[in-house]
Amino acid sequence: MSTTQAPAGPTTAKVIPLQAHRSAVAEERFFLLLAIFIGIYAGLAVVCFRVAIEWTRILLLGSSPESSGIRLILAPAVTGLVVAFLVMKVFPAVRGSGVNQTKSALYIYNGYIPFRTAVGKFICSALAIGSGHSLGPEDPSLQIGATMASALGRRLRLSREKVRLIAPVGAAAGLAAAFNAPISAVLFVIEEVIGRWSAAILGSIVLSAVSSVVVARFFLGSQPLFRIPTVSLISTEELLAYTVLGVVGGLASFVFARLVGWLRPKLKALPRWTQYFQPVAAGLIIGLIGYFGFPQVMGAGYEYMDQAMHSQFTIQMLLILAGLKIVATTLSFTSGTPGGMFAPTLFVGAMLGAAVGGIEHNLLPNLTGTVGTYALVGMGVLFAAFLRAPLTSVFMVLEVSGNYSIILPVIVANTIAYLLSRSLQPTPIFEVLTRQDGLMLPSMEEQREEELLRVEDAMRAYSGPILEAEELANPALERASSSPEPVLLARRLPGYWYAFRREELRSAHPAATIVDLATREPLPILFPDTPLEAALRSLRGHELLPVLHRADQTKIEGVLTLELILRAYSETSDGHSSQPN
Amino acid sequence: MFAALLAFTAVAFSATYFITKSYARRQDSLARYWLQQGDNDLRSQQPAKAVADYRTALLYSHDDPAYRLRLAQALAADGHTSQAIAYFLNLLDEQPGNGLYNLELARLYSREGDERKAARYYNGAIYGAWDTDPAVARRNARTEFIQFLLGRNSRTQAQAEAIVLASGVPPNDVAARFRAANLLLNTGEYDRALEEFSSLSANDPIPAAFGAGQAAFQSGKFQSAAKYLTIAVSKAANQPAQALLDKTKQVLDADPNRRRLSSGERARRVSEAFQTAGQRLALCGAFKNQQLQMTVPATDLQKLYAEWSTVEPTLNEHKLAADPDLRDAVMDLVSRIELTTAQQCGTPSGGPDWALLMLARYGEGVEH
Numbered sequence A: 001m002s003t004t005q006a007p008a009g010p011t012t013a014k015v016i017p018l019q020a021h022r023s024a025v026a027e028e029r030f031f032l033l034l035a036i037f038i039g040i041y042a043g044l045a046v047v048c049f050r051v052a053i054e055w056t057r058i059l060l061l062g063s064s065p066e067s068s069g070i071r072l073i074l075a076p077a078v079t080g081l082v083v084a085f086l087v088m089k090v091f092p093a094v095r096g097s098g099v100n101q102t103k104s105a106l107y108i109y110n111g112y113i114p115f116r117t118a119v120g121k122f123i124c125s126a127l128a129i130g131s132g133h134s135l136g137p138e139d140p141s142l143q144i145g146a147t148m149a150s151a152l153g154r155r156l157r158l159s160r161e162k163v164r165l166i167a168p169v170g171a172a173a174g175l176a177a178a179f180n181a182p183i184s185a186v187l188f189v190i191e192e193v194i195g196r197w198s199a200a201i202l203g204s205i206v207l208s209a210v211s212s213v214v215v216a217r218f219f220l221g222s223q224p225l226f227r228i229p230t231v232s233l234i235s236t237e238e239l240l241a242y243t244v245l246g247v248v249g250g251l252a253s254f255v256f257a258r259l260v261g262w263l264r265p266k267l268k269a270l271p272r273w274t275q276y277f278q279p280v281a282a283g284l285i286i287g288l289i290g291y292f293g294f295p296q297v298m299g300a301g302y303e304y305m306d307q308a309m310h311s312q313f314t315i316q317m318l319l320i321l322a323g324l325k326i327v328a329t330t331l332s333f334t335s336g337t338p339g340g341m342f343a344p345t346l347f348v349g350a351m352l353g354a355a356v357g358g359i360e361h362n363l364l365p366n367l368t369g370t371v372g373t374y375a376l377v378g379m380g381v382l383f384a385a386f387l388r389a390p391l392t393s394v395f396m397v398l399e400v401s402g403n404y405s406i407i408l409p410v411i412v413a414n415t416i417a418y419l420l421s422r423s424l425q426p427t428p429i430f431e432v433l434t435r436q437d438g439l440m441l442p443s444m445e446e447q448r449e450e451e452l453l454r455v456e457d458a459m460r461a462y463s464g465p466i467l468e469a470e471e472l473a474n475p476a477l478e479r480a481s482s483s484p485e486p487v488l489l490a491r492r493l494p495g496y497w498y499a500f501r502r503e504e505l506r507s508a509h510p511a512a513t514i515v516d517l518a519t520r521e522p523l524p525i526l527f528p529d530t531p532l533e534a535a536l537r538s539l540r541g542h543e544l545l546p547v548l549h550r551a552d553q554t555k556i557e558g559v560l561t562l563e564l565i566l567r568a569y570s571e572t573s574d575g576h577s578s579q580p581n
Numbered sequence B: 001m002f003a004a005l006l007a008f009t010a011v012a013f014s015a016t017y018f019i020t021k022s023y024a025r026r027q028d029s030l031a032r033y034w035l036q037q038g039d040n041d042l043r044s045q046q047p048a049k050a051v052a053d054y055r056t057a058l059l060y061s062h063d064d065p066a067y068r069l070r071l072a073q074a075l076a077a078d079g080h081t082s083q084a085i086a087y088f089l090n091l092l093d094e095q096p097g098n099g100l101y102n103l104e105l106a107r108l109y110s111r112e113g114d115e116r117k118a119a120r121y122y123n124g125a126i127y128g129a130w131d132t133d134p135a136v137a138r139r140n141a142r143t144e145f146i147q148f149l150l151g152r153n154s155r156t157q158a159q160a161e162a163i164v165l166a167s168g169v170p171p172n173d174v175a176a177r178f179r180a181a182n183l184l185l186n187t188g189e190y191d192r193a194l195e196e197f198s199s200l201s202a203n204d205p206i207p208a209a210f211g212a213g214q215a216a217f218q219s220g221k222f223q224s225a226a227k228y229l230t231i232a233v234s235k236a237a238n239q240p241a242q243a244l245l246d247k248t249k250q251v252l253d254a255d256p257n258r259r260r261l262s263s264g265e266r267a268r269r270v271s272e273a274f275q276t277a278g279q280r281l282a283l284c285g286a287f288k289n290q291q292l293q294m295t296v297p298a299t300d301l302q303k304l305y306a307e308w309s310t311v312e313p314t315l316n317e318h319k320l321a322a323d324p325d326l327r328d329a330v331m332d333l334v335s336r337i338e339l340t341t342a343q344q345c346g347t348p349s350g351g352p353d354w355a356l357l358m359l360a361r362y363g364e365g366v367e368h
Helices: A013-059 A072-089 A099-107 A115-129 A138-155 A160-179 A182-193 A199-220 A237-268 A272-276 A278-291 A302-308 A314-336 A342-363 A371-386 A391-401 A404-425 A431-436 A442-451 A473-479 A502-506 A532-538 A560-576 B001-043 B045-059 B065-077 B081-094 B098-114 B115-126 B134-152 B156-165 B174-187 B190-200 B204-219 B220-232 B239-254 B263-287 B298-312 B317-322 B326-347 B351-365
Strands: A485-493 A496-501 A545-546 A556-560
Touching: A013 A115, A013 A138, A013 A160, A013 A199, A013 B001, A072 A115, A072 A272, A072 A278, A099 A138, A099 A160, A099 A182, A099 A431, A115 A138, A138 A160, A138 A199, A138 A278, A138 A342, A160 A182, A160 A199, A182 A199, A182 A391, A199 B001, A237 A314, A237 A342, A237 A371, A237 A404, A237 A431, A272 A278, A278 A314, A302 A314, A302 A342, A302 A371, A314 A342, A342 A371, A342 B263, A371 A391, A371 A404, A391 A404, A473 A502, A496 A502, A502 B156, A532 A560, A532 B001, A560 B045, B001 B045, B001 B065, B045 B065, B045 B326, B065 B081, B065 B098, B065 B263, B098 B115, B098 B134, B115 B134, B134 B156, B156 B174, B156 B190, B174 B190, B174 B204, B190 B204, B204 B220, B204 B239, B220 B239, B239 B263, B263 B298, B263 B317, B263 B326, B298 B326, B326 B351
Parallel strands: none
Antiparallel strands: A485 A496, A545 A556
């Protein structure tokens, strides 16, 4: 331990950190500015992506979704073959939804995503979704945004740390433009990609999300993805009705996740040549579903979510569509066809919500919530339970509906669905997929719930005397003669504490007081609620630190040493490892 | 570097603008095509197909309220009331004062039997904004509202609306004035209806006379009714007017208080009315299975019969001719008998009983 103060360095020694600081501030500012550009580029890319999907749909399936015909069967199957060829031969990194790929870039590849991934994702997803594969454009938009941001960061030669952080900025922009909902996009990226609130990046994410939404609205208009029905909650007793929806949503998401988790490795295990034909087979089955009377399950299906919200389907039809959408999406996704899971999840949620609402209205005609309200809540329910993003799910519904009177049903139903889904399937779907791919990315859900150790969990009582400022060194030493503490603590003013070894006091001039000896920097101060991780950093260069009372910083609550910290961590990990799985 | 970013932004923006504009043009043409298809289907009475067409049109023109209006109207025509309501409510959210949306919603809620909401949206239509000819549109909306109120027996409110409607009709719009006068007649505002029809006699005398005749008849002004109805049937055959004129004459012939009658004739009419009422009372008693001759009368019919049988032995035309008070007392008894029997045994469809009932109903209000 070193309690002696390091001599002040020469003046030049202080100039270098200042320049470094200025440089860091400049890079921070530039990063914020860059976030706006990233938002604009991602917004433009997503606008083009949406247009490409629509154009492909018109070309391949015809201008009317009601039009039936043999091309309902042929288009997804033939396009499946083209997409499979592109994925196998040209763009191998574009498989999957895009969320895990972005996380991989952040945690494994230091933010590096090759630009061709964006090109491939754009082309393959537009073809797949436009031809009727049951996938959505949101997750690909997220990946396109992240890829563009990563490419831009590298092109501008940003520091490695910034390049690593820039992918989530682009991801938020892409998702925000696709959803037309900036808050939900920001929350999703924090909740599911970064996993924690980081001040270093939050501002950039918000700026990029907002600028991308502005661009998307400029080109595509500001209308929401669906017409929002009249939503209201007149009686709080009706929350009970929404709990039923939470339970149904939780069970449905369990089935959905299990199906995806079961089929994907089975198909991946098949010989490589079959991967050319898996999207074809998936497309053929989906085409047949569409041909035989359920074209609603083809593509993203936003127009049908809109119709479900406005009571345009019978209860039987809603249940059939929810079931078929789960099957169709499982087939499309597990066959390796690039495309997202968000829109299908919302689709299933809307159908189940409307069905539950319809059944409850039949049983309890006095319910005031419209079927549309249930459909809207149902979307949030599936989002919370299947994608395991509870906070995003609540804000997504609020942002999409623009109505805060719906918040109670959303929170109640989403929480129930989330908890039920967690208990039935402890591993979230995105994590299941990464494990199947042989990657070990941090689990955001586990990170959120990780126990945070604090100073109070590690500190012990101080058994030595507290030396006072005006006290002479020698009497003070005598007072401490029976104390086992290796270091003696002295207080000068509230919050100003010093540590002395016995040798220091012994070698002091006989007339020297404690304050005369306290010439170095005071000790860093800790409080009982300080995170242990932060305390560990403060402990550097000190053998022992006092833990003070927050209201009275002349009062000592205990002391902390490196050994105590290690013991606390050790005990925690022992406790975790002894927990049953 | 910043300049390079700006330049790239400009290029990317222009490219996206070009792409979205091209797509927007394609969308426009598809939207128009499907709108036309929908219109054709709606014209050929195929609202279900029209709904599908309009939905497709809306895929390519989300924002256009005209498209959503067409879809909502097609949904309403196809019987999807709640869906149509959802569309109209969304449209109304965007243009809260739109008269047409309010009127369509009023019709849909009326169809659903939600009177409170129907009335609310009818009022919204009456006071709402209309793109073309707002005064006429508002009058039409009010007319529809009055008919809605009449259909729900809200006569008092319908009368009030009819009065407002009539007062707002421009004097030179004869057709509108006729419609307003008819509404006054239908809502029971007979005196105002009579006034309106009378004032219209210069413009179109025959229909005006028929309307005035009806209004006069309904307000108990049988002599005026006879006068107007005679005009109504004078130029051309008018079956309803002729039938009403015959009935009016029947009432006038039964009225003993009509002006310029001799006391003998008055006595004869009172005596005849007394006998008619007695027969009506006996028939009603039989219909209700009631024994009318009771020592202690208990029911209304028995009490009336007791009164009637007390008067009957001493009553003759000489006494009636000589005593106006007796004529009044007897006619009072006749009126009470007719009103009570109408209440207990149903309104007679015609004949002397019906004429006496008319006189009894209008009582003092009868124009002599």
